[in-house]
Amino acid sequence: AQKITQTQPGMFVQEKEAVTLDCTYDTSDPSYGLFWYKQPSSGEMIFLIYQGSYDQQNATEGRYSLNFQKARKSANLVISASQLGDSAMYFCAMREAYNTDKLIFGTGTRLQVFP
Amino acid sequence: DTGVSQDPRHKITKRGQNVTFRCDPISEHNRLYWYRQTLGQGPEFLTYFQNEAQLEKSRLLSDRFSAERPKGSFSTLEIQRTEQGDSAMYLCASSLAPTGNMNTEAFFGQGTRLTVV
Numbered sequence: 001a002q003k004i005t006q007t008q009p010g011m012f013v014q015e016k017e018a019v020t021l022d023c024t025y026d027t028s029d030p031s032y033g034l035f036w037y038k039q040p041s042s043g044e045m046i047f048l049i050y051q052g053s054y055d056q057q058n059a060t061e062g063r064y065s066l067n068f069q070k071a072r073k074s075a076n077l078v079i080s081a082s083q084l085g086d087s088a089m090y091f092c093a094m095r096e097a098y099n100t101d102k103l104i105f106g107t108g109t110r111l112q113v114f115p
Numbered sequence: 116d117t118g119v120s121q122d123p124r125h126k127i128t129k130r131g132q133n134v135t136f137r138c139d140p141i142s143e144h145n146r147l148y149w150y151r152q153t154l155g156q157g158p159e160f161l162t163y164f165q166n167e168a169q170l171e172k173s174r175l176l177s178d179r180f181s182a183e184r185p186k187g188s189f190s191t192l193e194i195q196r197t198e199q200g201d202s203a204m205y206l207c208a209s210s211l212a213p214t215g216n217m218n219t220e221a222f223f224g225q226g227t228r229l230t231v232v
Contacts, residue, residue, distance in 0.1 A: 004157075035220060043204060045158070045223035091157050101146065102171065103221065105157030 002027045004092050006106035013082045013113055020067070021077040021109045023092030032096045034075040035103065036066065039089040048090075051075055082113045119224035121207050127230045128197055135193045136227045140209030147190050148221060149182055151175065152204040164190060165212060197231045204228050 003026040013019035025034065032053045037045040051059045051066045059066040067076040079086055089110050093103040120139045128134050140147045146165050150158035161180070162172045166187040176182075179197075184190040194201055205228075208221040 037223075042225055043206075043228070044225040045206065045208070047220040047222065050220055093157070101163055102148070102160035102173075103150075103158070104160070107155070107157050 002029075002094060002096060002104050004094050004104055004106035006092055006109050008109045009107075010110045010112070013079075013111065015084060015113055015115050016081055018078060018080045019082055019111065021079070021090050021092075021111065023075045023077065023106060025073050025075060025092075025094050027073075027094065027096060029096045032094055034066070034068070035093040035095070036064070036075075036077045037091045037093060037105075038086075039091060039108070041088070045091070049077065079111075084113050084115065087111060087113045119207055119209050119222050121205075121224040121227050123227055124225060125228045125230075127232060130199060130231055131196055133193065133195045134197060134229065135191055136205055136207075136229075138190045138192070138207030138209075138224060140189070140207070141222055142188075144209035144211055144222075145187070146210045146212050146221075147184055148208045148210075149190070149192050150206040150208065152206055152226070153202075158206050161192075194229075197229075199231045202229055202231045 005024045034051045036048040049059050049061045049064045051068045058068050063080045065078045089108045091108045092106045122137045148163040149161040152158040161176050162182050164184040167184050179195045182192045204226045206226045208223040210219050210221040
């Protein structure tokens with residue numbers, strides 16, 4: 001069965017520093033997609049970054065980058081130059097290609113950025 | 116159209132009552148999803164539609180739950196005879212069906228928070 005594991009319930013980082021949020025996944029399908037979403041206290045899930053299983057390079061979107069290590073089945077999110085507005089819950093999610101369209105989410109990591 | 120909208124944002128109901136939530140997706144999106152999120156957990160998939168067809172339902176979707184998307188645009192999620200365990204955030208998302216490219220992210224609404232007392 002597919003599974004996403006986020007082992008960090010909470011993380012603290014000082015403003016302007018970089019932080020890494022961990023995510024490991026389990027799937028038997030060779031084709032899949034990995035996503036990171038941010039959920040502020042308002043409740044909506046905000047898409048941050050995507051990595052396909054066949055992508056040769058790590059995905060980057062502004063201050064967000066994804067450290068994709070396929071052999072280790074990990075897809076860690078790196079946030080550079082943290083801002084106070086980055087304080088939120090962060091969820092890693094996976095979608096398997098061609099089998100189903102649903103997203104499977106981890107339990108999330110609460111990130112708190114302090115001045 | 117600025118995004119996925121859900122109504123109401125909050126709902127408090129007594130146990131045993133029926134409730135209905137509405138989701139309006141991004142207008143050109145043909146796929147619509149419902150998820151449920153309980154406290155301290157990530158969202159869990161409930162069901163999804165492509166246009167008006169309901170293509171997949173989770174085993175979490177008991178017979179008290181029903182979802183519709185009658186004209187392939189907005190969707191409703193109804194819970195009959197609510198129980199305290201139904202208290203959760205109900206999230207709706209929409210996307211375009213991929214055409215050979217998996218990079219089609221889902222856009223989420225702000226959710227409906229249900230409290231059953």
